Amino acid sequence: MRVTIFGTGYVGLVTGACLAEVGNEVTCVDVDAGKIARLEAGEVPIFEPGLEVLVRDNRAAGRLRFTTSAAAGIAGAQLIFIAVGTPPDEDGSADLSHVLAVAHTIGAELAEPVVVVNKSTVPVGTADRVRATITAALAERGAAIAFDVASNPEFLKEGDAVKDCMRPDRIIIGSDSAQAVARLRALYAPFNRNHDRIVVMDVRSAELTKYAANAMLATKISFMNEIAAIAEQVGADVEQVRLGIGSDPRIGYHFIYPGAGYGGSCFPKDVKALEHTARSHGAEPRLLAAVEAVNAAQKQRLFALLQQHLGDLAGRTIAVWGLAFKPNTDDMREAPSRTLLERLWSAGARVNAYDPEAAHEVRRLYGERSDLALCPDAYAALDGADALVVVTEWKAFRSPDFERIRRTLRTSVVVDGRNIFDPAAVEAAGLAYYGIGRGRSV
Numbered sequence: 001m002r003v004t005i006f007g008t009g010y011v012g013l014v015t016g017a018c019l020a021e022v023g024n025e026v027t028c029v030d031v032d033a034g035k036i037a038r039l040e041a042g043e044v045p046i047f048e049p050g051l052e053v054l055v056r057d058n059r060a061a062g063r064l065r066f067t068t069s070a071a072a073g074i075a076g077a078q079l080i081f082i083a084v085g086t087p088p089d090e091d092g093s094a095d096l097s098h099v100l101a102v103a104h105t106i107g108a109e110l111a112e113p114v115v116v117v118n119k120s121t122v123p124v125g126t127a128d129r130v131r132a133t134i135t136a137a138l139a140e141r142g143a144a145i146a147f148d149v150a151s152n153p154e155f156l157k158e159g160d161a162v163k164d165c166m167r168p169d170r171i172i173i174g175s176d177s178a179q180a181v182a183r184l185r186a187l188y189a190p191f192n193r194n195h196d197r198i199v200v201m202d203v204r205s206a207e208l209t210k211y212a213a214n215a216m217l218a219t220k221i222s223f224m225n226e227i228a229a230i231a232e233q234v235g236a237d238v239e240q241v242r243l244g245i246g247s248d249p250r251i252g253y254h255f256i257y258p259g260a261g262y263g264g265s266c267f268p269k270d271v272k273a274l275e276h277t278a279r280s281h282g283a284e285p286r287l288l289a290a291v292e293a294v295n296a297a298q299k300q301r302l303f304a305l306l307q308q309h310l311g312d313l314a315g316r317t318i319a320v321w322g323l324a325f326k327p328n329t330d331d332m333r334e335a336p337s338r339t340l341l342e343r344l345w346s347a348g349a350r351v352n353a354y355d356p357e358a359a360h361e362v363r364r365l366y367g368e369r370s371d372l373a374l375c376p377d378a379y380a381a382l383d384g385a386d387a388l389v390v391v392t393e394w395k396a397f398r399s400p401d402f403e404r405i406r407r408t409l410r411t412s413v414v415v416d417g418r419n420i421f422d423p424a425a426v427e428a429a430g431l432a433y434y435g436i437g438r439g440r441s442v
């Protein structure tokens with residue numbers, strides 16, 4: 001099929017590369033000329049395991065093209081995906097300006113019938129607004145061309161995006177058009193061979209499903225962080241509690257890790273947007289508000305633990321392992337590391353940071369600063385530092401040489417923001433250990 005995708009971010013680029021890999025002709029359109037130039041030069045602007053080779057091979061095979069020209073993308077497309085950003089507006093609602101700008105462009109350029117598929121995470125009712133925007137743009141030029149608008153929310157996880165796209169848990173299609181559903185079923189058939197993962201529903205339910213999924217995941221994290229706070233006060237170890245409750249199949253072991261708070265480009269904005277949607281329809285989202293409040297407090301936790309051990313942090317140097325909001329990505333949007341870094345800097349501390357992939361991102365966000373040293377490896381970050389804080393649980397951090405950490409640090413303390421270490425092993429090396437919810441009260 002001839003497929004065009006608007007937006008070449010984490011979702012658009014991965015989707016485009018995977019659709020090209022199974023034989024479709026894919027055109028990726030983006031307004032960011034710099035990004036398109038890099039992609040055309042064979043560079044992949046984001047880090048996502050397995051993506052570079054997919055982009056390279058499919059470009060070489062002529063199945064994957066990149067352009068800034070919306071007209072070139074729309075001409076001849078059978079399916080047009082919208083995969084642009086939907087950042088939070090000031091009031092927490094989703095900013096739909098990029099989605100509606102693409103809808104307007106489609107209406108202005110469309111020459112043949114097409115199925116427009118919204119993959120961006122958008123509030124309930126957005127498909128209607130996309131349809132109205134295309135219709136208005138067609139009317140402006142006196143054109144009458146048939147089109148469908150379907151909702152196909154994306155569930156890929158950064159860090160596993162290619163795998164998730166190639167082997168999805170489910171594919172949600174929200175549409176009341178049999179023709180649109182049939183076309184999407186055909187498009188997704190190569191990813192749906194093992195068993196049928198396609199769930200067809202009405203558009204509004206599909207739009208809400210995406211927010212419900214992210215809100216549920218964020219709730220699990222905040223729930224565990226709340227249990228961790230209780231464990232700390234009562235002298236229990238949340239890691240034992242986690243194993244104890246995870247063994248109940250109704251609860252399960254997945255996604256019940258306490259830590260430094262959730263971040264990333266999706267959970268924070270999607271919980272806020274769902275709250276906004278609820279309020280604007282007269283519903284009171286009591287649980288969602290609590291999920292957010294717990295998370296905001298949790299993001300302060302690592303700083304509080306450092307302060308508890310070291311006292312005044314002015315003039316101190318803190319080694320930070322991990323900056324990305326989670327492992328296997330370079331994405332630092334809403335990352336807990338940012339809250340920590342900013343608090344450390346305002347307290348007058350210096351940061352020695354190491355992250356396997358996000359160094360360029362922290363540089364882009366904060367520029368060159370005298371109180372930030374980006375280190376070439378994890379151990380280099382310890383030189384001259386008073387404490388080590390683990391913020392992101394990259395695999396490479398899981399089994400370090402604790403003796404070496406103690407020998408290098410000026411003050412022997414490790415703050416394990418992801419509970420990846422065995423406290424006994426850390427303490428046996430002569431280091432003080434602080435985890436999340438591990439029986440040490442502040």
Ligand code: NAD
Nearest residue numbers: 007008009010011030031032084085086098120121154158
């Ligand atoms: P992103 O910010 O990485 O990329 C968005 C891209 O859209 C940018 O390259 C931007 O230049 C481009 N763009 C903006 N306006 C455009 C226009 N008018 N025409 C063409 N391109 C335009 O965003 P992302 O992380 O890929 O997320 C996209 C959407 O998917 C969001 O709604 C997000 O909530 C949702 N989503 C994201 C993830 C994720 O893990 N990142 C997962 C599921 C769903």
